[in-house]
Amino acid sequence: MAELVATMVVGPLLSILKKKVSSDLLGQYKEMKGMEEQHAILKRKLLLILDIITDAEKAAARRAGVATWLEATKKVAYEANEVFDEFKYEALRREAKRKGHYRELGFHVVKLFPTHNRFVFRNRMGRKLRKIVRDIESLMTEMNTFGFQNQQVQPVTNQWREMDNDIFDMKNITSRSREIDNKNIVDIIVGQANNANLTVVPIVGMGGLGKTTLAQLVYNDPEIQKHFNMLLWVCVSDVFDVDSLAKSIVDAAPGKKDDGTEALDSKKKNDGTEAAASKKKTPLDILQNVVSGHRYLLVLDDVWTREVHKWEKLKARLEHGGMGSVVLTTTRDEGVAEIMGTVEPYNLKALEEKYI
Known part of the structure; x- marks a missing residue:
């Protein structure tokens, strides 16, 4: 196995x-x-x-x-x-x-x-x-x-959550390879519970070390699942387009309407005013609605851009989340980690030979 x-x-x-x-x-x-x-x-x-x-x-x-x-x-x-x-x-x-x-x-x-x-x-x-x-x-x-x-x-953003537990045993993986790394990052994240400011934790390492896999382990960790009331995963990878990224984050959030608010009860009356207003909202406005009041964990996987102004524009909306909200990023670029991180980057080392 x-x-x-x-x-x-x-x-x-x-x-x-x-x-x-x-x-x-x-x-x-x-x-x-x-x-x-x-x-x-x-x-x-x-x-x-x-x-x-x-x-x-x-x-x-x-x-x-x-x-x-x-x-x-x-x-x-x-x-x-x-x-x-x-x-x-x-x-x-x-x-x-x-x-x-x-x-x-x-x-x-x-x-x-x-x-x-x-x-x-x-x-x-x-x-x-x-x-x-x-x-x-x-x-x-x-x-x-x-x-x-x-x-x-299945889409990358959802497949991490839905793998067959009989085969994809998270505890088995962590006990064999990244147990210490997983625990360290979970401790960092959970330790931000009383932080009113958005925390950004970068995982940094060269290609092929398993940054995405480690982020996946953290994302699925039982302590993380209990700690947050919203979990979001988005693969960035290519060009860092703020509106497209905001839309991808919103799409990853379950139970939301197009304007990012909670789905209304079917019995509630909608006179069309709310719908008309929602059409005017930008992707960033909708993202702000989605995260507002929620303690969330957002994984931004495979980030490349060093364009500070784009990150700051996205971050300004993400900061409306609840106390203890965290963004976990993976990147191979130390410059990206320095721009995005609010805590010390977690530098991922190569696995011991017995795990390869």
């Missing part, structure tokens, strides 16, 4: 990868020039794997071969996420340089690559992408032998 636990995050991981692969930035700044064919193949293959991943995850509980296939898929997905993070970083770097924000956003001091020469970059990244495509095609060949059924993948 222990070997099966890690495979259960493959679906959300692939969904995140699909979003990165489809990023408009990649085409806009021509980072993938010369790699269009591999890019298109990967897009198609990802969709095919996503079609059957739910069935594959269920089958892993009773078929050792499927569990091994999922582990291999997870490994390739992590590698591919890394590659597309590099593409996205380079796209953002060029965009910042073009707009004159290069030094303001810190790109002159963040050096992820040996060189910014675009020919060297494309050559190196082309080799990485071709390897990933070969690995994906091999996985597809194996996949076709299992006879999986097409099943719709």
Whole structure:
């Protein structure tokens, strides 16, 4: 059973990868020039794997071969996420340089690559992408032998809450790998119960360390579930658009009307005045309505932007939550953690070898 636990995050991981692969930035700044064919193949293959991943995850509980296939898929997905993070970083770097924000956003001091020469970059990244495509095609060949059924993948924002507890045993995971990290972050969060100001806790670490998985463990921790009366999860990943992000947060909140207020009892009369007023509300207004008076935990997963004014605009509305409200963020960028955090960032270290 222990070997099966890690495979259960493959679906959300692939969904995140699909979003990165489809990023408009990649085409806009021509980072993938010369790699269009591999890019298109990967897009198609990802969709095919996503079609059957739910069935594959269920089958892993009773078929050792499927569990091994999922582990291999997870490994390739992590590698591919890394590659597309590099593409996205380079796209953002060029965009910042073009707009004159290069030094303001810190790109002159963040050096992820040996060189910014675009020919060297494309050559190196082309080799990485071709390897990933070969690995994906091999996985597809194996996949076709299992006879999986097409099943719709649940959205990333909801799937964290709804996994089969018989397979996805949170206590089993934490006892094997991130028990101490999970406890430390839960203690930090719960310790803010009497804080009238919004607390922002960043989890920082390089790609592939399991920041998202750790945030998921915290999110599902029984103490957290009891402590908060509203739990929200949003994957940011790409461009930090304030209105779109506000809408995503509202969409993650259960039992809300379009204007963010509590759903009215069906017997209550609505004379149309309230409805007319709600149409004028902006996504940020609605977000403020949703969080007002609630002690909430919001996970903002995979944040990249260093644009302070955008974060401050969103934060101003999130601050209307109840006492002890917390935003938990995951990022690989220490600059992002410094901008967003109100407490010391939690720096995630690599797992001990016995857990890998």
